[in-house]
Amino acid sequence: MIVLGFFLTAPMGIGYMEHKVLAHMQHRLGPMEAGGFHGWAQLVADGVKFIQKEDIIPKAADSWVFTLAPAVVMVPYIAIFAVIPFGRTLWAENLDIGIFYVLAITAISVIGILMAGWASANKFSLIGALRAAAQLIAYELPLILASVAVVMQAGTLSLVGISEAQHHYWYIFTQPVGFFIFIVASLAELTRPPFDMPIADSEIIFGAYTEYTGLKFAFFLLAEYGGIVAFSAIASVLFLGGYQGIPVIGHLIPGFFWMSGKVGALAFFIIWLRATYPRLREDQLQRFAWVALIPLALADIMVTGVVKVLVK
Amino acid sequence: MADWIVFWVIAPVSIASAVAMILAKNAVHSALLLIVNFFTLAVFFLILGSPFLFVVQIIVYAGAIMVLFLFVIMLLGVDERESLRERILGQRWLALLLGAGLVVEVALAVRVGVGFGHGGLPDFTRVNRGGNVQALARVLFNSYFFPFEVTSILLIVAAIGAMLHGRRRIGDEETIDAPIDERMDEPGPEPVPAAGPAEATP
Amino acid sequence: MSETYYQSYGIVVALLIGGVGLVAVAFGAARVVAPRRQLPEKLTTYECGIDPVGEGWSQSQIRYYIYAFLFVIFDVESVFLFPWATTFERLGMQAVVEMGIFVFILALGLLYAYRKKVLEWV
Numbered sequence: 001m002i003v004l005g006f007f008l009t010a011p012m013g014i015g016y017m018e019h020k021v022l023a024h025m026q027h028r029l030g031p032m033e034a035g036g037f038h039g040w041a042q043l044v045a046d047g048v049k050f051i052q053k054e055d056i057i058p059k060a061a062d063s064w065v066f067t068l069a070p071a072v073v074m075v076p077y078i079a080i081f082a083v084i085p086f087g088r089t090l091w092a093e094n095l096d097i098g099i100f101y102v103l104a105i106t107a108i109s110v111i112g113i114l115m116a117g118w119a120s121a122n123k124f125s126l127i128g129a130l131r132a133a134a135q136l137i138a139y140e141l142p143l144i145l146a147s148v149a150v151v152m153q154a155g156t157l158s159l160v161g162i163s164e165a166q167h168h169y170w171y172i173f174t175q176p177v178g179f180f181i182f183i184v185a186s187l188a189e190l191t192r193p194p195f196d197m198p199i200a201d202s203e204i205i206f207g208a209y210t211e212y213t214g215l216k217f218a219f220f221l222l223a224e225y226g227g228i229v230a231f232s233a234i235a236s237v238l239f240l241g242g243y244q245g246i247p248v249i250g251h252l253i254p255g256f257f258w259m260s261g262k263v264g265a266l267a268f269f270i271i272w273l274r275a276t277y278p279r280l281r282e283d284q285l286q287r288f289a290w291v292a293l294i295p296l297a298l299a300d301i302m303v304t305g306v307v308k309v310l311v312k
Numbered sequence: 313m314a315d316w317i318v319f320w321v322i323a324p325v326s327i328a329s330a331v332a333m334i335l336a337k338n339a340v341h342s343a344l345l346l347i348v349n350f351f352t353l354a355v356f357f358l359i360l361g362s363p364f365l366f367v368v369q370i371i372v373y374a375g376a377i378m379v380l381f382l383f384v385i386m387l388l389g390v391d392e393r394e395s396l397r398e399r400i401l402g403q404r405w406l407a408l409l410l411g412a413g414l415v416v417e418v419a420l421a422v423r424v425g426v427g428f429g430h431g432g433l434p435d436f437t438r439v440n441r442g443g444n445v446q447a448l449a450r451v452l453f454n455s456y457f458f459p460f461e462v463t464s465i466l467l468i469v470a471a472i473g474a475m476l477h478g479r480r481r482i483g484d485e486e487t488i489d490a491p492i493d494e495r496m497d498e499p500g501p502e503p504v505p506a507a508g509p510a511e512a513t514p
Numbered sequence: 515m516s517e518t519y520y521q522s523y524g525i526v527v528a529l530l531i532g533g534v535g536l537v538a539v540a541f542g543a544a545r546v547v548a549p550r551r552q553l554p555e556k557l558t559t560y561e562c563g564i565d566p567v568g569e570g571w572s573q574s575q576i577r578y579y580i581y582a583f584l585f586v587i588f589d590v591e592s593v594f595l596f597p598w599a600t601t602f603e604r605l606g607m608q609a610v611v612e613m614g615i616f617v618f619i620l621a622l623g624l625l626y627a628y629r630k631k632v633l634e635w636v
Contacts, residue, residue, distance in 0.1 A: 083526075108375060114382050364597070376589040452598075468620060
């Protein structure tokens with residue numbers, strides 16, 4: 001229940017953050033009215049509105065697949081939060097195959113996007129879905145390989161174990177290359193700018209989500225913000241020590257706040273990039289993954305392996 | 313007990329999804345039902361005490377191979393009328409024969425291998441000490457080191473095969489995808505002169 | 515079979531059920547609350563605002579297939595990497611060399627693809 005509640009509130013926080021941060025970066029104010037203080041209730045209002053909106057399933061669409069797709073995209077992100085530790089004892093579950101499980105679950109949302117694009121019976125949606133899937137699978141690999149390097153250093157797959165292993169130093173200092181690869185790949189996995197070819201509005205309207213209205217569309221948005229939280233959380237655990245604080249004053253503040261702070265900072269970074277970089281072209285995007293990131297990640301793994309055995 | 317409940321909940325789903333997959337007229341529906349089936353298989357692996365295979369089943373079969381299937385189906389564009397026509401003479405009988413052969417083979421393999429079970433499963437806790445993944449790694453990187461390396465060669469051959477396959481088709485179709493110098497070399501049909509209303513390129 | 519796996523994965527299953535339940539409840543609520551006035555005009559495919567031309571399911575380029583195939587290959591590789599990553603320290607240099615050969619062979623495949631310009635989009 002706590003996890004579900006968290007999944008419903010945290011993405012809203014990130015969504016609000018996105019509104020405000022983007023607005024201020026572009027010298028606007030962003031939503032100011034709803035709720036009083038700086039429009040904090042804007043997303044609650046949005047949510048209520050989404051539920052009341054008419055739900056249109058186009059006649060040509062494959063209605064079953066069309067309806068199931070948002071669920072298939074969103075549920076995996078909920079399942080991820082089962083294993084993310086937010087404190088030394090604050091986790092829903094400590095699976096011994098933690099990170100492996102997380103990476104497997106993220107792979108499922110690809111199917112959801114393909115379902116959405118195909119079921120819409122719309123050329124641009126299908127193209128958007130194929131682009132999205134091609135991008136997601138291309139960047140899934142760097143994500144996996146960067147995690148492997150961390151697993152090698154920690155010697156365990158469990159996310160709690162990985163956090164514990166970073167008691168003395170965070171892995172961002174020993175795995176800077178891995179961290180870079182992981183963040184770039186996460187951005188692409190989230191199809192966030194500058195990797196938002198699949199929903200390039202100037203060419204293919206809104207990609208796989210074009211035909212969606214009302215609540216089903218809201219679920220895709222929720223999955224996107226939930227995804228930002230999820231990937232920020234995983235990156236925090238893998239590279240920033242999770243709930244471990246900085247050495248001297250670390251124990252003064254509970255682990256939960258450290259973890260939340262790191263997730264918030266990474267989420268801010270992801271939003272910041274949206275305001276900074278233009279969109280990549282499809283060919284640049286694929287080539288960057290296959291020619292740059294994957295060989296780099298493979299080299300990173302081998303170097304980590306050799307160094308670790310030699311040091312021992 | 314928990315084994316038993318989970319098995320009897322999941323097994324009907326597994327069989328139903330498999331049957332529905334074969335009966336589905338639409339290729340995409342078939343593929344999606346096959347994904348459901350793969351998930352039930354993953355749960356079976358979990359029941360049998362192998363969380364590693366559970367994840368592998370999801371990450372490789374549901375996450376990668378089915379995405380490849382869906383890709384191919386969606387790339388081709390679904391045409392329901394065409395896919396139901398049999399191309400090879402006696403295809404149906406041949407399929408039935410091979411299917412029956414497979415059933416016999418699996419039955420024999422199980423009989424010779426582990427035997428038709430009496431009683432419960434063997435206890436894996438001793439083998440899996442220190443974690444299922446670690447136990448698997450110990451075996452894989454010691455006793456089965458050579459097959460493991462051969463796997464990489466198998467994978468690379470498959471990859472190169474796929475690349476050549478994809479490449480040649482692009483050449484034959486004379487799409488815009490082929491690099492210009494290659495197109496010049498191939499004695500293909502003369503390019504249609506740009507007379508009359510311009511045709512849309514595919 | 516020990517029962518510990520059920521303890522571990524019970525919460526995962528509970529979450530999955532909870533997630534599906536959440537979706538179902540939300541869809542149910544929307545069905546009750548949202549207006550439903552279906553006009554033929556409204557039910558046509560939106561596409562880009564203009565009436566759609568031709569079939570919705572069109573053929574696309576084959577090159578996506580190559581990426582998907584390469585992904586499957588490397589995904590299988592990564593599956594081998596995880597058990598290795600947890601234990602290579604105990605097995606020592608031998609395990610590193612073993613994985614080195616494995617990764618090298620697969621990297622050759624990637625290099626081949628690069629040289630053959632399969633990875634080039636144009």
